[in-house]
Amino acid sequence: MTERAILGVAVIGTGKMGADHVRRIQEVISGARVTALVDVDAERAKSVAARVDGCTVHTDPAAAMASTDVDAVIVASPGPAHEAALLAAFEHDLPVLCEKPLTPDAASALRVLEAEQKLGRRRVQVGFMRRYDAEYMKLKSLLETGQLGRPLMLHNRHRNVASPPGWTSEMLINDSVTHEMDVTRWLLGHEITAVTVLAPTPSGNAPDGIRDPQFLLFETDGGAIVDVEIYVNCGFGYQVQAEVVCERGTARVGDGHAMVTHAAGRWGGTIAQDYIERFADAYDREVQTWVDATRRGEVTGPSTWDGYAVAAVCEAAVQALQEGGRVPVALTERPALYA
Numbered sequence: 001m002t003e004r005a006i007l008g009v010a011v012i013g014t015g016k017m018g019a020d021h022v023r024r025i026q027e028v029i030s031g032a033r034v035t036a037l038v039d040v041d042a043e044r045a046k047s048v049a050a051r052v053d054g055c056t057v058h059t060d061p062a063a064a065m066a067s068t069d070v071d072a073v074i075v076a077s078p079g080p081a082h083e084a085a086l087l088a089a090f091e092h093d094l095p096v097l098c099e100k101p102l103t104p105d106a107a108s109a110l111r112v113l114e115a116e117q118k119l120g121r122r123r124v125q126v127g128f129m130r131r132y133d134a135e136y137m138k139l140k141s142l143l144e145t146g147q148l149g150r151p152l153m154l155h156n157r158h159r160n161v162a163s164p165p166g167w168t169s170e171m172l173i174n175d176s177v178t179h180e181m182d183v184t185r186w187l188l189g190h191e192i193t194a195v196t197v198l199a200p201t202p203s204g205n206a207p208d209g210i211r212d213p214q215f216l217l218f219e220t221d222g223g224a225i226v227d228v229e230i231y232v233n234c235g236f237g238y239q240v241q242a243e244v245v246c247e248r249g250t251a252r253v254g255d256g257h258a259m260v261t262h263a264a265g266r267w268g269g270t271i272a273q274d275y276i277e278r279f280a281d282a283y284d285r286e287v288q289t290w291v292d293a294t295r296r297g298e299v300t301g302p303s304t305w306d307g308y309a310v311a312a313v314c315e316a317a318v319q320a321l322q323e324g325g326r327v328p329v330a331l332t333e334r335p336a337l338y339a
């Protein structure tokens with residue numbers, strides 16, 4: 001297959017992530033240019049478009065996808081809008097980088113999975129960017145060598161400075177822990193089979209009514225136990241850490257103190273304040289990898305199956321949070337397309 005010259009990309013949703021992906025395509029990565037911007041808020045799309053030469057602005061994703069200079073799509077609208085955007089992209093036979101979540105629940109994720117199977121080939125890469133983070137990639141490579149033996153346990157910590165307005169207790173799971181669900185499945189190569197959620201008395205930092213922090217336990221079909229501390233109003237920084245405990249050793253990522261200073265009777269470093277800062281390189285690598293693969297006519301990276309599997313784990317986790325106890329994950333059989 002001949003490589004496409006420069007990929008024309010439509011970005012759907014020009015909020016925090018969409019605008020950052022536009023900047024990345026314009027200024028950081030190679031092989032693509034932004035040819036269309038879509039937002040239900042036309043003024044927002046126009047203000048991002050003001051920084052891009054020669055792109056069209058739309059309020060309807062399907063209108064942008066019909067344009068001849070759109071070869072591929074980045075979906076960065078909120079989760080509930082993803083299914084419609086993905087199905088429209090399938091109709092126009094366009095490859096998609098879809099921000100997480102694939103869709104907000106397992107039933108809609110299954111509909112997307114079925115629609116992609118009808119196409120008979122993969123079209124979607126899901127935006128689980130931790131798979132492109134240098135530290136997580138190193139950890140994955142180490143585990144693959146087998147030198148530490150079999151992974152027994154995975155400990156995760158995921159802390160955000162403050163939750164955005166309008167957050168609910170369920171969003172700690174659906175918006176944030178989705179990443180640990182993907183990391184667990186990807187690092188260990190196991191499916192998550194059951195979830196338990198515990199929550200201490202909420203932090204005084206948390207808005208009224210939000211159960212923050214939470215502590216989740218995953219069981220996997222490979223016999224591993226995984227825990228996740230999610231704390232989205234910790235106040236002091238954005239921290240994402242993971243430690244794998246194996247038969248013959250442990251490996252840990254996310255301590256991330258790039259520079260340590262010693263001055264005036266103190267030593268220390270700084271902590272990133274959000275994901276845009278902490279995962280900047282990962283987002284760059286994710287989008288560059290997607291552009292390169294798309295230009296070769298390939299689809300790589302986290303698949304629709306991965307997005308669906310995470311949606312199914314989220315559903316079990318939300319039930320465990322609301323009702324207590326251990327909730328099994330209900331997963332359909334993995335289709336051959338995602339073998």
Ligand SMILES: NC(=O)C1=CN([C@@H]2O[C@H](COP(=O)(O)OP(=O)(O)OC[C@H]3O[C@@H](n4cnc5c(N)ncnc54)[C@H](O)[C@@H]3O)[C@@H](O)[C@H]2O)C=CC1
Pocket residue numbers: 012013014015016017018038039040041044059061075076077078079081099100101127128129175275
């Ligand atoms: N991979 C990661 O680390 C992160 C991923 N995300 C994901 O990125 C997506 C966007 O999140 P943010 O940028 O934080 O949200 P945001 O609220 O800043 O931006 C969303 C934009 O989409 C627009 N929009 C809403 N419905 C739309 C529709 N039907 N069609 C087109 N545009 C529509 C809104 O007007 C808004 O401008 C979400 O899926 C979110 O989960 C968000 C933060 C980090």
Ligand SMILES: O=C1[C@@H](O)[C@H](O)[C@@H](O)[C@H](O)[C@H]1O
Pocket residue numbers: 160175176179232275
């Ligand atoms: O995906 C993300 C956000 O939506 C979510 O709200 C944050 O908690 C995560 O750390 C970030 O990566």
